[in-house]
Structure formats: C-alpha cells, structure tokens
Amino acid sequence: MKKLRLAFKIIKTLTKDRIRYPARLLVDTVAIVARCVVLLLLYRYAFRFNGGVINGTTFAIAAWSMFLYFSFSAFRLRDISRAIMYDVQSGNVETLFNKPVSYLAYRTWWQIGSGLYSYLVILSIGAILMVLLTGVPETMSVAIFWPTILMVSIGGIALTLILYAIVGLAAFWIQDISPLFWLVDKFVMILGGSYLPVALFPNYMLKIAQYSPFGATLFVTHTVYESWQSDWLFLFGMQIFWLIALWLIMYYIFTQARRKVSVNGG
Amino acid sequence: MTKELSFAWYATKKNLKSHAELRASFLMSIIGMAINNTAFIIIWIFFAKSVGAIGGWRALDVVGLLGFSTLSFGIVFSAAMGIRRLPDYVASGVFDRFMLSPKNLLLRTATAAFNPSAAGDMFFGIVCLAIYGFLIHAGAAQIILILALVVVTSITFIAAAITIYSTSFYFMDSNAVSTGLFELFLTPSLFHGGAFQGTMRLVFTFIIPSLLIGALPVEAVRDASLSKFFLIAVLAVCWFGLSIIIFNKAVRRYESANFTTFGGQ
Numbered sequence: 001m002k003k004l005r006l007a008f009k010i011i012k013t014l015t016k017d018r019i020r021y022p023a024r025l026l027v028d029t030v031a032i033v034a035r036c037v038v039l040l041l042l043y044r045y046a047f048r049f050n051g052g053v054i055n056g057t058t059f060a061i062a063a064w065s066m067f068l069y070f071s072f073s074a075f076r077l078r079d080i081s082r083a084i085m086y087d088v089q090s091g092n093v094e095t096l097f098n099k100p101v102s103y104l105a106y107r108t109w110w111q112i113g114s115g116l117y118s119y120l121v122i123l124s125i126g127a128i129l130m131v132l133l134t135g136v137p138e139t140m141s142v143a144i145f146w147p148t149i150l151m152v153s154i155g156g157i158a159l160t161l162i163l164y165a166i167v168g169l170a171a172f173w174i175q176d177i178s179p180l181f182w183l184v185d186k187f188v189m190i191l192g193g194s195y196l197p198v199a200l201f202p203n204y205m206l207k208i209a210q211y212s213p214f215g216a217t218l219f220v221t222h223t224v225y226e227s228w229q230s231d232w233l234f235l236f237g238m239q240i241f242w243l244i245a246l247w248l249i250m251y252y253i254f255t256q257a258r259r260k261v262s263v264n265g266g
Numbered sequence: 267m268t269k270e271l272s273f274a275w276y277a278t279k280k281n282l283k284s285h286a287e288l289r290a291s292f293l294m295s296i297i298g299m300a301i302n303n304t305a306f307i308i309i310w311i312f313f314a315k316s317v318g319a320i321g322g323w324r325a326l327d328v329v330g331l332l333g334f335s336t337l338s339f340g341i342v343f344s345a346a347m348g349i350r351r352l353p354d355y356v357a358s359g360v361f362d363r364f365m366l367s368p369k370n371l372l373l374r375t376a377t378a379a380f381n382p383s384a385a386g387d388m389f390f391g392i393v394c395l396a397i398y399g400f401l402i403h404a405g406a407a408q409i410i411l412i413l414a415l416v417v418v419t420s421i422t423f424i425a426a427a428i429t430i431y432s433t434s435f436y437f438m439d440s441n442a443v444s445t446g447l448f449e450l451f452l453t454p455s456l457f458h459g460g461a462f463q464g465t466m467r468l469v470f471t472f473i474i475p476s477l478l479i480g481a482l483p484v485e486a487v488r489d490a491s492l493s494k495f496f497l498i499a500v501l502a503v504c505w506f507g508l509s510i511i512i513f514n515k516a517v518r519r520y521e522s523a524n525f526t527t528f529g530g531q
Contacts, residue, residue: 023442030446034453042461046317054317176291178383179298186305195309200316 006101007109014113028074028118032126036070039195040133057199057225060134064224065197067130072153072220073194075119077160078185080111084168085177097261104254107168108161139224148232152219155239160217162246163188169250172257184214192218199225210235213242270370274377278345281380292382299386300393303336307394310458320460327484328458330398335455335480337391337416338423343384346376346424350448352431353441362522372428372513398487408487411495415483418495418502422478425505426451428513435516455480475505 018024040063047059054062084107087093096103139145167184171177190196191209198209198221209215210231216239222228228235286292307329314325343350352375355361364375395412398404404412430447434440454462454470459481462470470476478498486494 021439023439027442027446027449031449031453034450038454038457038461038466041466042320042458045320045460045463046313049320050317176294179294179301182298182302186302190305190309195306196313196316200312202312202315205312 003101003105007105010106010109011113011116014110015117018114018117024114025118025121028076028122032070032074032122036067036126039066043197055199057197058137060137061139061224062197062199063134064130064137064140065193065199065221066195067126068224069192069194069218069221071119071123071126072156072218074122075115075157075160077111077115077157078164078181078188079114080107080161081164081168081177081181083107083111084165085171085175088171089175094261097258104165104250107165111161112157137224139226139228142229144229144232145223148228148236149220149223151236152223152232152239155236155243156217156220159213159239159243159246160188162243162250163213163217166246166250166253169253169257172260187212187214188217191215193221198222210238213246216242270373273369274345274373277377278380281347281377282344282385285380285382292385295382296386296389299383300390303332303387303390306332306456313458320458321463322485323458323460326398326401327488329394329401330484330487331459331480332456333391333394333398334415334419334483335391336387337395338419338479339452340384340386340388340391341416341420342423342427343381344388345380346427347381347384348376348378349424349427349431350381351379353434353444356434356440356520359522361520365517365520371517372510376424398484402488404487408490411487411490415486415495415498418499419479419483421506422475422498422502425502425509426475426479428509429505432509432513432516435519450474451476457481459484471501475501478502478505 043062043066044059047054047062052058084093087096087107093103096106099106163184164181167177167181170180174180191205191212191214193201193209198206201209216235219235219239222231222235310328310331311325314323314328348355352361355364355375355378361375364371364378367374395416399409399412402408427448430451431444433444433447437443451474454474454476459477462477462481467477471478471482478501482494482498485491486498
C-alpha cells in the first residue's frame with residue numbers, strides 16, 4: 001500500500017509539472033508531426049501506386065499501426081536508460097540507494113510520470129485526427145480489440161521499462177551507455193514497426209519481431225491487423241514470457257551493480 | 267578570413283584530440299553511431315522491396331540519401347557542435363565568454379564543442395556515398411558532382427542549424443523550441459525521397475530546407491543534372507547568408523545571465 005502511494009504521488013507530481021510547463025509536450029508534438037505526418041503521406045502515395053492494398057493490408061490499417069507506434073514513443077519510457085546513466089555518472093545513485101525506497105521502482109514511476117501527460121494528449125488528439133483522416137478500420141471494432149489493446153499496452157509499457165533499465169544499468173560498468181542504447185533502440189525501432197509497418201515485413205522478419213523482446217515491446221502495433229484476432233493469445237504469451245525473463249535478468253544485473261557501488265559520504 | 271578559418275581548424279583539431287584521449291569511448295561512439303544509422307537503410311530497403319519504386323526512387327537511392335544527410339550532419343557537428351549547445355550557453359550565461367573573445371563570434375561559439383558520435387556519422391556517410399557511387403556506376407562527372415554536393419549540403423546544414431539555434435535568444439525555455447524545430451528539419455531529410463510530391467516538396471525545399479541536404483542531391487547525382495545542382499547551390503548560399511543575418515540580429519537580444527564563467531565548457 002505504501003509503495004502504491006509513493007508511485008501515485010510521483011506520477012501525480014510529475015503530471016502536474018508537465019501541465020504547468022508544457023515545453024515537453026511541444027517537443028513531442030513537433031516530433032510526432034515531423035515523423036508521422038510525412039510518413040503517412042509517403043504511405044498514401046505507396047498504397048495509391050499499388051492499387052490500395054500491399055501485402056493484404058490497406059492504407060488505413062498501416063496508418064493506424066504506425067500511429068500507435070509513434071504515440072507510444074511519445075511516452076519516452078526509453079529515457080529511463082539515460083536517467084540511470086546520469087545517476088551513475090553524477091553519483092546521485094549513491095543518495096538514491098540510501099533512501100528507503102527501491103531505486104528501480106522510483107526510476108520506473110518517475111519515467112511513467114514524466115511521459116504520461118504527453119502520451120495521453122498526443123494519443124487522444126492524434127486518434128481523433130486519424131479517425132477524421134483515415135477512418136476506423138473494421139479490425140478495430142471487433143469485440144476483443146479494446147480489452148486486448150489495453151493488455152498489450154500495459155505489457156508493452158512494463159517490458160519497455162525493463163528492457164531500457166537493463167541498458168541503463170550497464171552504466172555501472174561502461175559509464176557511457178549511448179552506443180548500447182542506440183543499438184537496442186534501433187532493434188526496437190525496426191522490429192516494433194515504426195517506419196515500416198509490421199504487415200509489410202518479410203516473413204522471416206515478422207518471425208523475429210514476434211519472438212524477440214524488441215518486437216514484443218510494441219505488440220500494440222499488431223492490434224489493428226486482421227491476424228490479431230487469431231494471434232493475440234500467442235503474442236500476449238510471448239510478452240509475458242519476455243517480461244519474466246527480462247525482469248530476472250534486470251534483477252540479477254541490479255544486484256551485481258549494487259555491489260559495485262561504494263558510498264563514501266561527505 | 268584565412269585567419270578565422272585557421273582558428274576554426276585549430277579549435278576543431280584540439281577538440282578532436284581531447285576526445286580521442288578516451289580512446290575506447292570515442293571508438294564505441296563512432297561504431298555505435300554507424301550501426302545506429304544502418305537501421306534506416308534496412309528499413310528503407312525493406313520498404314522499397316515491399317512497395318516498389320515511388321517517384322522514381324529505388325532502394326539504392328536511399329543509400330545515397332543517407333550518405334549525404336549523415337555526412338553533412340557529421341561534418342557540421344564535428345566541427346561546429348557549439349551551435350547545438352547554443353540554448354545552454356545562452357541560458358547559463360556561458361555565452362558571455364564568447365562575446366568577450368576577440369575572434370569571430372559565430373566561429374568561436376560553433377567551434378567550442380565537439381560531438382564524437384558525429385565522427386561516426388561522417389564515417390557512415392562516406393561509406394554510404396562510396397557504395398552509392400559504385401552501385402550507380404558513377405562516372406567522373408558524377409563523382410565530382412557528389413564531392414561538390416557534400417560541400418553544398420554541409421553549407422545548407424550549418425545554415426539551418428544556425429537559424430534554428432538562434433531562436434535561443436528569443437525564448438526563455440529555448441531548448442524545447444530549438445529541439446522541436448531541429449527535429450522538424452532533420453527528420454524529413456532522412457526520409458525516402460518519394461514521400462515528397464507537390465506542395466510537400468516545395469515546403470521542404472524552400473521553407474524548411476530538409477530536401478536540400480538529402481533527397482535533392484541524390485536526384486541531382488542520379489540524373490547527372492547540373493540545373494538541380496545549381497538550384498541546390500544557390501539555395502545553400504541564400505540560406506547561409508540569411509542564417510548569418512539572423513544570428514547577428516538575434517545576438518543583440520542577448521542579456522548576460524550574470525553567471526561568471528571563465529574557462530571550462
């Protein structure tokens with residue numbers, strides 16, 4: 001109960017801060033507009049040149065899939081890596097380790113609180129614009145769509161935080177994690193269906209996306225496809241598997257990292 | 267002018283040497299960035315394979331596109347990373363010490379910092395352009411065109427960066443504004459050129475110069491078109507002149523933040 005109260009308090013404080021200082025929202029909105037709008041225009045041409053259907057997918061479905069990717073990226077959960085790295089580099093981690101709260105839990109709630117406002121605003125306004133511009137694909141009106149998108153979204157949030165926290169914890173050994181961060185981030189970008197929607201993947205790449213943790217963080221982009229109705233249980237299972245496996249890895253690395261820290265005080 | 271340029275060269279060399287001291291970290295940044303950029307090639311090649319040629323753009327043109335944009339990015343932020351740090355310099359008052367320097371203000375500010383990962387972009391860009399030249403069986407004229415366009419795209423890139431980061435003098439929280447504007451400029455420059463047709467092409471050529479650093483140079487080389495080259499070159503010179511005017515005007519709005527900062531970054 002106490003832990004939940006702390007989480008709620010952190011998220012509430014940071015959300016209030018973001019509402020008061022909307023600069024982050026401005027940056028995220030411009031980034032989404034720059035990427036998503038140009039991309040949607042590109043795909044509109046592409047689908048028009050190919051008679052409206054590519055790989056059995058329509059433009060509306062591909063557009064919604066990419067929109068879900070970019071709105072998810074507005075959550076900025078991946079920034080947890082850099083937050084951990086700065087804590088290590090600045091020595092702030094020593095202070096945080098001495099607090100009576102779990103360091104990783106604190107960083108997790110902080111990250112959720114930092115991005116929640118931008119994510120919800122961009123998701124809501126973007127979804128309205130998407131409905132007006134591309135319409136709602138039939139696949140989004142089937143009964144299982146809403147409960148399953150909620151489930152994989154929550155699973156995706158948890159998995160993203162764990163995956164990038166592992167990258168951040170590497171800072172205890174290599175100080176500058178940027179190259180590792182870029183590598184993981186680009187795997188997520190490719191296999192998550194960012195600039196190339198999942199439906200346009202070649203078969204072997206689709207398999208990699210389904211079985212790897214990088215693709216599993218963004219299974220939310222799969223929810224708009226027709227195949228989702230038959231695949232959702234398997235994909236959700238994969239997400240749970242990676243959640244458990246990566247949580248264990250993170251826990252192990254964190255235990256090792258704690259041993260490396262020597263708090264000197266003063 | 268020669269004196270100023272030799273100072274810029276000296277400052278860049280010094281920055282490079284100081285970063286190269288941490289050899290492992292420096293090399294990791296370069297290799298990491300090169301791998302990072304490869305992701306875009308993979309994505310656009312799969313895209314071209316799935317949807318076919320759009321607006322005359324094939325998969326191999328994307329290699330050229332990334333070659334030009336990452337090389338100009340690398341050149342500019344290797345030599346002039348200070349431009350990107352302008353919002354911090356202005357907000358913290360560090361800009362005071364550049365104003366007190368007897369050197370050219372813009373040059374002194376620009377060469378104050380170095381980005382090691384930009385060296386990775388440079389390396390990646392050179393490899394991409396070499397591969398692109400090989401794949402299109404570039405003749406002597408096209409090779410000369412590629413080399414000339416690298417210079418021209420770098421001029422456009424630095425002009426855009428100066429213009430965007432000059433907003434630091436106009437806004438309180440300028441980091442957010444300049445980051446947003448830079449994203450708006452850079453992102454379309456990494457996109458498949460077939461995306462830009464009609465009005466979009468005009469907007470991203472004349473209002474936001476994103477296509478001038480990637481898509482248009484590729485089309486100029488592919489079509490061996492001198493008219494396209496001259497258009498890109500003329501626009502680059504115009505943007506550069508405009509950016510200097512904007513910077514000089516923006517600097518007049520600067521008020522010292524009264525943090526004494528002698529030395530350090």
